[in-house]
Amino acid sequence: MIGILASVIDGILIGAVYGLAAMGLTLIWGVMNVINLAHGAIVVIGMFALYLIAHSLGLHPYGAVPLMIVFGFVVGIALYWIGVHRMIGRSELMSLLSTFALNMVLIGLGTAWWTTSPYNVQVSMPALSWRGYTFTGTHITAAVLAVVIAGLLYLLLYHTRIGKAVRAVATNREAAELCGIPTTQVLAMAFGLGVALAGVSGTLIATMFPFTVLSGEAYQLKSFVVTVLGGLGNPAGALMGGIALGLIEGLATPFMPVSWIPIVEFGLFVFCLIAFPRGIFSFSKA
Amino acid sequence: MSTLLEVSHISKRFGGLQAVDRLSLTVNEGEILGLIGPNGAGKSTVFNLINGVYPPDTGRIFFAGQDITGEPPYRVARHGISRAHQIVQPLAGLSVLDNCTVGACFGRQALPLAAARKAAREVVEMIGLGDRADSLAGSLTTAGKKRLEMARALSARPRLLLLDEVLAGLNPTETERMIETVRKIRDSGVAILMIEHIMRAVMSLSDRIVVLNLGTKLAEGTPREVADNPDVITAYLGDSKLLTAAERPA
Amino acid sequence: MWRRPFPWFIAAAALVYALYPYLADDVGLRESLLLAAVYIILASNLNLMIGYAGYVNFGNIVFFGLGGYICLYLVTALHWNVIPAALVGGVAVSSLALLFGLGILRLRGAFFALATIGVNQAIQQLVVNFEPWGGATGIYLSLESYGSLGGPMQALWITYLMVVGVTAGSLLASYAIRNSKFGLGLLAIGQNEDAAAVLGVPTPLYKAMVYSASAFLPAVAGGLYFFKSGIIEPTSAFNLQTSIEAIVMVMLGGSGTILGPALGAFLYEELRGFLLTAESFSQFQLVIAGALLLLIVQFVPGGLLGFVHQRWPRTRRWLE
Numbered sequence: 008m009i010g011i012l013a014s015v016i017d018g019i020l021i022g023a024v025y026g027l028a029a030m031g032l033t034l035i036w037g038v039m040n041v042i043n044l045a046h047g048a049i050v051v052i053g054m055f056a057l058y059l060i061a062h063s064l065g066l067h068p069y070g071a072v073p074l075m076i077v078f079g080f081v082v083g084i085a086l087y088w089i090g091v092h093r094m095i096g097r098s099e100l101m102s103l104l105s106t107f108a109l110n111m112v113l114i115g116l117g118t119a120w121w122t123t124s125p126y127n128v129q130v131s132m133p134a135l136s137w138r139g140y141t142f143t144g145t146h147i148t149a150a151v152l153a154v155v156i157a158g159l160l161y162l163l164l165y166h167t168r169i170g171k172a173v174r175a176v177a178t179n180r181e182a183a184e185l186c187g188i189p190t191t192q193v194l195a196m197a198f199g200l201g202v203a204l205a206g207v208s209g210t211l212i213a214t215m216f217p218f219t220v221l222s223g224e225a226y227q228l229k230s231f232v233v234t235v236l237g238g239l240g241n242p243a244g245a246l247m248g249g250i251a252l253g254l255i256e257g258l259a260t261p262f263m264p265v266s267w268i269p270i271v272e273f274g275l276f277v278f279c280l281i282a283f284p285r286g287i288f289s290f291s292k293a
Numbered sequence: 294m295s296t297l298l299e300v301s302h303i304s305k306r307f308g309g310l311q312a313v314d315r316l317s318l319t320v321n322e323g324e325i326l327g328l329i330g331p332n333g334a335g336k337s338t339v340f341n342l343i344n345g346v347y348p349p350d351t352g353r354i355f356f357a358g359q360d361i362t363g364e365p366p367y368r369v370a371r372h373g374i375s376r377a378h379q380i381v382q383p384l385a386g387l388s389v390l391d392n393c394t395v396g397a398c399f400g401r402q403a404l405p406l407a408a409a410r411k412a413a414r415e416v417v418e419m420i421g422l423g424d425r426a427d428s429l430a431g432s433l434t435t436a437g438k439k440r441l442e443m444a445r446a447l448s449a450r451p452r453l454l455l456l457d458e459v460l461a462g463l464n465p466t467e468t469e470r471m472i473e474t475v476r477k478i479r480d481s482g483v484a485i486l487m488i489e490h491i492m493r494a495v496m497s498l499s500d501r502i503v504v505l506n507l508g509t510k511l512a513e514g515t516p517r518e519v520a521d522n523p524d525v526i527t528a529y530l531g532d533s534k535l536l537t538a539a540e541r542p543a
Numbered sequence: 544m545w546r547r548p549f550p551w552f553i554a555a556a557a558l559v560y561a562l563y564p565y566l567a568d569d570v571g572l573r574e575s576l577l578l579a580a581v582y583i584i585l586a587s588n589l590n591l592m593i594g595y596a597g598y599v600n601f602g603n604i605v606f607f608g609l610g611g612y613i614c615l616y617l618v619t620a621l622h623w624n625v626i627p628a629a630l631v632g633g634v635a636v637s638s639l640a641l642l643f644g645l646g647i648l649r650l651r652g653a654f655f656a657l658a659t660i661g662v663n664q665a666i667q668q669l670v671v672n673f674e675p676w677g678g679a680t681g682i683y684l685s686l687e688s689y690g691s692l693g694g695p696m697q698a699l700w701i702t703y704l705m706v707v708g709v710t711a712g713s714l715l716a717s718y719a720i721r722n723s724k725f726g727l728g729l730l731a732i733g734q735n736e737d738a739a740a741v742l743g744v745p746t747p748l749y750k751a752m753v754y755s756a757s758a759f760l761p762a763v764a765g766g767l768y769f770f771k772s773g774i775i776e777p778t779s780a781f782n783l784q785t786s787i788e789a790i791v792m793v794m795l796g797g798s799g800t801i802l803g804p805a806l807g808a809f810l811y812e813e814l815r816g817f818l819l820t821a822e823s824f825s826q827f828q829l830v831i832a833g834a835l836l837l838l839i840v841q842f843v844p845g846g847l848l849g850f851v852h853q854r855w856p857r858t859r860r861w862l863e
Contacts, residue, residue: 042653099652100597104794104840107601111787119827167680231657234688270668273661277579282659344741370743378741384734385800395731398724399743449743496732 013140015257019226020142022253023209027153027247028226029233029279030160031204035242038177038197045086045107046230047223048113049202053079053209054218055121061128068130068214072152075210076203083202087195117220127217149211156207157246160200164242173197177240201255203232225269232276297322297484298453299372303342303352304508305335312338314508315352318452324484327499328514329492331528335508336488337379338456343486344376345369357452373401375446379457379488381438386433389422390414391442392430393448394411400449413448420444420474436467438476447478454478456487460494472498496520504528544580544719549801549863553718557711561704562620570699575702577771579812580710584764585785586792586804587713591757593790594799595726595735596750597649599656602663603789605792608780609666610636611769612763615682616675618770619731624691625698629766636762644754645747651711667781677849681776688770696699698717702771706764713760717801720756729753733799784829788815797848806847 025080028050035043039120043049053075060071090109116284132144175183176193184190204260212218212226233252237244298320305313313335320326328336342349348363354360356372364372375396384392393413397404404412417426422442425433430441430472439459446454456475460468472494479485479498491493495502496516504512504525520523544550560580567729583754585607592600613632619624623631671679692698698775720726728749731739740746769775796807811832818828843850852859 014843044653044656090837098597100593101840101844103599103653103656104790105837107787108833108836108840111831111836112830115827115829115831115833118829155817226658228661231654235654266668270661273658273665276661276693277650277658280654281646282765296784314742346737346741366737366740367743367745370741378738382735382738382741384731387730391727395727395739395742396633397742398727399745401743403743406722408725409724445742488632 011143011258014261016140018140018144018253018254018255018260019250020146020255021215023150023153023157023210023246024215024249025226025229025233025252026237026249027156027206028208028233029230029237029241029245029249030157030222031201031206031208033234033237033240033245034160034204034242035201036234038100038173038201039091039181039194041091041094041102041106041198042099043201043205044227045090045110045113045206047225047227047270048110048117049082049205050209050212050226050230051078051117051218051220051223052082052113053206053211054213054222055117055126056206057128057210057213057222058126067149068128069208070211072207075207075225076156079195079203079206080199082206083199084195085196086202092191092195092200093134114220115222121220123219123221124221125217128213143215145215149215152211153208154170154246156204157242160204161227162201164216169193169196173200173293193217194219228269228272231247232272232279235276237264295322296320296421297357298486300339300343301355303337303339303349303354305342305347305350305499311422312508313342313349316508316510317352318503318510320486322452323479323482325487325498327491327495327502328486328488328505329495329502329519330505330511333507334505335401336505337395338378338455338508339505339513339531340457340486340488343369344374367399369460370400370449371386371403373449373452374455375449375451375453376455377402377439377442377446377457377459379403381435381442382442383430383438385431387430388427389433389444390417391424392441392445393417396445397450400451401478402450409448412450416444416448420447421470424526437465439471443471443472447483451483453486456485456489458488458490460489460491460518468494471527507543513520544715544722549861550606550715550718553711557699557707560587560688560710561707564703573700573703575816577768578657579809579860580706581764581768582789582792582808582812583633583710583805584706584713585789586796586808587710587717587760587801588719588757588759588761589789590800590804591720591729591753593793594803595720595729595733596753597736598750599752600658600659600757602659602661602783602786603757604781604786605659605663605666606636606640606758606761606776607765607768607785608663608670608775608782609639610765611775612670612676612682612762612765613762615684615775619682619684620675624792625688625702625766625770626740629705629763629825633759633763637759640758641751644751645861648747648750648754659662663781663783663786667777671777672844677776679777681774681780684770686793699771701777703751706771709760709764709767712775713787713803714805716756717804718758721801721863725735730799769850771844782794783800788832791832793846794836794839795846797846797850797852800852801847801860803846810847813851 032043032046035041056075058073060066062069064193085186086109091107094105130145132148133143135142172193173186176190180190202283233245233248236251237248296319300318302315303313303316304315330336341347343354345364345366353362355361361372362368376454388428397409397412417423420443422440455531460471461472475498499516502516502519503510504519508530511528512519512525557775567810589600589603597772610632613635614628617628618625649763650658670676686695689698690702692701729746732746736746777842793804793809796805
């Protein structure tokens with residue numbers, strides 16, 4: 008029983024990072040009704056960014072976090088113009104295929120440069136001991152940073168003009184345009200924000216676990232599960248959904264081999280979609 | 294005239310909003326029932342409940358004696374209820390003829406493909422889209438799309454046609470034409486339940502009218518009775534005494 | 544259907560395709576034509592989902608792999624002849640797909656797409672852990688298994704002919720469905736699912752039916768293909784990359800048409816062959832496929848055939 012409690016708490020910590028990743032996905036979804044199938048690839052970019060920044064540039068690993076946010080934002084805007092802009096308003100099928108194509112290109116490039124070998128970034132943080140349980144320093148730091156970034160997102164969305172513009176476009180693009188908001192630029196920024204969130208979550212994950220170019224796929228599935236748990240377009244729900252997922256993983260890990268976890272998550276995903284189409288933590292109106 | 298559609302005490306709540314509150318109405322065979330009311334009165338919701346887009350929270354819906362409450366839209370269509378939507382929903386990548394063929398294949402008559410195509414062509418000619426039969430539905434003008442919406446609903450040879458603001462956005466000539474078409478449809482034996490805001494059309498076309506306000510029935514009767522009803526006038530305009538004699542509906 | 548010229552054209556083309564390498568006794572040609580034929584099968588059956596019903600089945604390869612496994616198991620463990628084994632594989636997989644489809648086709652858009660990936664990965668994982676099917680090593684065919692078809696040499700030719708038959712079957716099935724009531728309902732669903740339902744199209748049933756139909760021939764083809772290869776193992780049987788390439792083929796040639804996916808499959812195979820030999824490009828296969836898909840979806844969403852139809856509208860009539 009002791010091990011399970013520690014596992015659960017660890018799961019909650021990691022879950023906060025899942026929530027951060029999912030926030031990127033659900034933000035894009037909620038604002039422009041585009042499901043970003045390149046999400047996993049962006050998480051991978053975040054992971055490798057940590058590697059490059061820590062090893063090649065020799066900076067402190069956690070210095071990569073703010074850098075990744077900025078870099079992710081810029082990359083996101085670029086990706087918007089390359090592959091998403093022309094898909095806005097077209098059928099869902101088309102935007103699915105478009106973001107999926109972006110994913111193929113990114114992963115293909117990543118595989119060409121880094122192959123599928125595992126990479127690891129050693130980050131040393133003091134562990135926390137409490138009543139005989141030890142909690143990894145990196146996990147705690149990652150969780151704290153995830154919550155902080157989530158808080159910053161909240162401040163941005165609800166206490167700045169830009170955030171208001173984003174929310175306006177998300178609610179009713181035409182009306183926002185009529186109010187003088189340059190909606191296309193706002194969409195590009197929102198996409199950039201979503202990508203930044205996904206990317207920085209990858210960076211945080213890389214501080215905790217080894218990774219490969221193909222790791223993104225698992226996190227993409229997790230992000231989708233979280234988005235479904237938390238309700239579409241609902242960042243607060245995404246954070247809670249992420250923690251919930253982390254909790255579930257924490258409960259499951261002591262009992263089953265690692266390779267089965269994605270299958271459990273997939274089952275959970277399908278179950279939630281069929282049983283709770285609006286999300287469990289959804290705050291949105293029907 | 295026998296009862297075709299019987300709606301009995303249906304309600305629907307969305308979160309905090311009671312959109313429809315214990316509403317009952319009937320539509321008889323061969324009649325045109327107008328459904329009017331201020332914006333937000335719940336009219337489109339009533340249509341959604343009747344044709345199965347979502348099930349009512351309470352109450353039952355009977356069609357030709359059968360209980361169709363809560364059945365999904367495709368089953369309701371099979372029973373013989375067709376709908377022309379307020380916001381047109383053409384199958385844009387298919388031709389006008391194919392659009393109507395879908396209606397004929399999967400509606401009440403459930404015709405095989407070849408027969409359905411023939412039936413569809415007849416309807417397309419009747420509604421005046423004959424020369425555009427092979428054009429893609431997405432390429433029509435708004436008025437054309439509205440007519441396609443009607444043609445498609447008719448192709449299934451329904452017994453009851455739900456018309457949702459089919460006159461909206463039409464110029465005077467198109468409006469006259471549409472009114473004539475509606476009359477022709479009724480004369481061919483199809484009952485019609487019609488949501489409309491253009492009072493002149495509702496008054497002249499409807500055999501009976503039901504007035505909806507805040508999800509409940511405010512008044513019911515012939516056009517004359519409803520027009521003279523002070524509650525109705527108040528609901529629309531705020532104060533019945535503000536109308537001069539000339540303005541009161543005839 | 545046989546009163547129109549198109550099916551005859553397909554049958555004739557299939558005959559030429561089948562007999563040419565046989566008459567020329569060119570095994571190398573046969574092998575590359577076989578591979579192309581398999582891709583055409585995958586693409587044209589996938590087209591039923593993407594091009595007709597508008598649902599992207601990212602994990603479509605699962606039908607191929609599962610069909611292959613069932614067939615090879617029946618051949619090795621129960622000593623069946625490959626022909627009934629492949630057919631049984633097809634029936635089994637499409638029945639499973641029907642059951643499963645009723646469930647996951649309640650999901651819309653991306654959810655469905657992701658669910659299909661999940662299905663493929665889950666089945667792959669299950670097979671890896673399933674000892675009767677060889678686990679992670681897979682199933683090997685011994686030379687004896689080819690005895691029922693008259694020995695290995697002859698068996699390969701017979702298998703080739705059957706695969707071409709399945710290819711022709713796929714194209715003819717696409718044509719037949721397209722011109723049927725079922726097909727019209729599917730197209731309506733693909734245009735606007737809610738409007739289709741209001742018109743009376745029984746959407747849940749039709750979606751499950753097309754999902755099942757799109758599983759049958761790929762499963763049979765899987766049985767034949769892996770029989771020819773002599774071995775099946777989880778990584779190649781459920782290879783997600785092939786699944787994705789099938790999508791690119793459909794979009795390249797023109798989704799929703801009948802010849803489009805075949806054309807797309809053929810062109811893509813040519814492109815891939817060229818890239819693989821050009822040393823510097825072989826690593827970038829996925830990148831190029833992705834870039835291609837990106838360009839198609841943004842600028843020529845109708846694919847090659849769609850472009851032709853738009854530019855020369857009269858071709859819509861006969862070039863399906």
